[in-house]
Amino acid sequence: MPEGLIVKALSGYYYVKPADPALDEIIQCRGRGIFKKKGISPLVGDRVIYSPTENGEGMVDEILPRITELIRPPIANARLAVLLFSLKEPDLNLQLLDKFLVHIEHEGLQALICLTKEDLLDAENEDIASITEQAARLYEQIGYEVFITSSLTGKGTEAVKSRLAGEISVLSGQSGVGKSTLLNAMFPGLSLETSEISTKLGRGRHTTRHVELIELENGGYVADTPGFSQLDFLELGIEELSTCFREFRELSEGCKFRGCTHLHEPGCKVREAVDDGAIAAGRYEHYVQFYEEMKDKKRRY
Numbered sequence: 001m002p003e004g005l006i007v008k009a010l011s012g013y014y015y016v017k018p019a020d021p022a023l024d025e026i027i028q029c030r031g032r033g034i035f036k037k038k039g040i041s042p043l044v045g046d047r048v049i050y051s052p053t054e055n056g057e058g059m060v061d062e063i064l065p066r067i068t069e070l071i072r073p074p075i076a077n078a079r080l081a082v083l084l085f086s087l088k089e090p091d092l093n094l095q096l097l098d099k100f101l102v103h104i105e106h107e108g109l110q111a112l113i114c115l116t117k118e119d120l121l122d123a124e125n126e127d128i129a130s131i132t133e134q135a136a137r138l139y140e141q142i143g144y145e146v147f148i149t150s151s152l153t154g155k156g157t158e159a160v161k162s163r164l165a166g167e168i169s170v171l172s173g174q175s176g177v178g179k180s181t182l183l184n185a186m187f188p189g190l191s192l193e194t195s196e197i198s199t200k201l202g203r204g205r206h207t208t209r210h211v212e213l214i215e216l217e218n219g220g221y222v223a224d225t226p227g228f229s230q231l232d233f234l235e236l237g238i239e240e241l242s243t244c245f246r247e248f249r250e251l252s253e254g255c256k257f258r259g260c261t262h263l264h265e266p267g268c269k270v271r272e273a274v275d276d277g278a279i280a281a282g283r284y285e286h287y288v289q290f291y292e293e294m295k296d297k298k299r300r301y
């Protein structure tokens with residue numbers, strides 16, 4: 001039976017791209033009734049076994065094991081989360097970046113940080129230039145890949161492009177940080193609509209949503225949906241939060257108390273590292289803020 005990739009799901013149909021490169025037509029498929037009975041739903045990004053039916057359509061018979069599974073957006077097998085944060089317009093927001101990173105760590109994806117609109121930094125913006133450098137160095141030290149990009153000058157775009165090859169990626173970032181513009185700069189054939197145009201039409205690009213994978217010319221796929229649209233912490237246990245701060249993980253094993261929250265317990269290695277400067281104060285501050293936010297939510301629900 002042939003294998004394929006679900007690239008779109010809409011109105012009960014799954015659109016499957018055959019794995020065989022000789023078959024370049026997308027096949028419109030239904031899912032087997034058994035999936036529904038078992039409470040399984042095929043997802044965009046699923047590798048599946050399908051069988052062609054007489055009417056030129058097909059049937060998804062089997063879903064191959066997933067390596068990751070996101071709920072919002074509903075996508076299987078994405079391995080890379082590309083986080084876009086503009087250096088200006090809007091200003092770099094490291095608290096939001098850390099929030100995204102918590103979610104990505106929780107989902108088990110790899111994060112790739114793109115600091116966009118580098119061309120907007122000029123001689124008058126020395127402060128921002130040094131904040132940018134510091135941020136890039138900080139996140140690299142923690143173990144993330146960081147790219148500084150400009151879709152206007154092309155800086156960094158080739159490097160990001162080659163990282164997307166062969167991967168299923170989700171792009172995340174606030175509205176206006178340049179997601180569509182970056183995709184267009186990397187893959188001119190795509191001609192994605194950017195914000196200016198959609199505001200003219202008086203509606204956001206992402207108002208009617210179905211999830212779809214955009215095939216890239218280098219064998220990668222990007223989800224055409226804002227990734228991680230829901231950034232509340234409802235799915236995350238409060239005790240899991242500190243494990244989503246990568247640089248806390250190993251250190252926390254040395255904390256005096258098991259289940260140390262790193263807030264006020266004596267003998268806390270994480271807080272010691274903050275005092276020594278081994279953990280950035282800003283990251284720790286965000287940890288405390290998110291912790292409080294989660295505690296608050298628990299009280300309300």
Ligand SMILES: Nc1nc2c(ncn2[C@@H]2O[C@H](COP(=O)(O)OP(=O)(O)OP(=O)(O)O)[C@@H](O)[C@H]2O)c(=O)[nH]1
Nearest residue numbers: 117150151152175176177178179180181194195205
């Ligand atoms: N100067 C400069 N402007 C950019 C760059 N990238 C994007 N922009 C501008 O930023 C605005 C928003 O860009 P989009 O690509 O539409 O942003 P988006 O993240 O896709 O936004 P949403 O579709 O709302 O999620 C547009 O006016 C772009 O021209 C860049 O590298 N440099």
Ligand SMILES: [Zn+2]
Nearest residue numbers: 255260262268
């Ligand atoms: Zn601790």
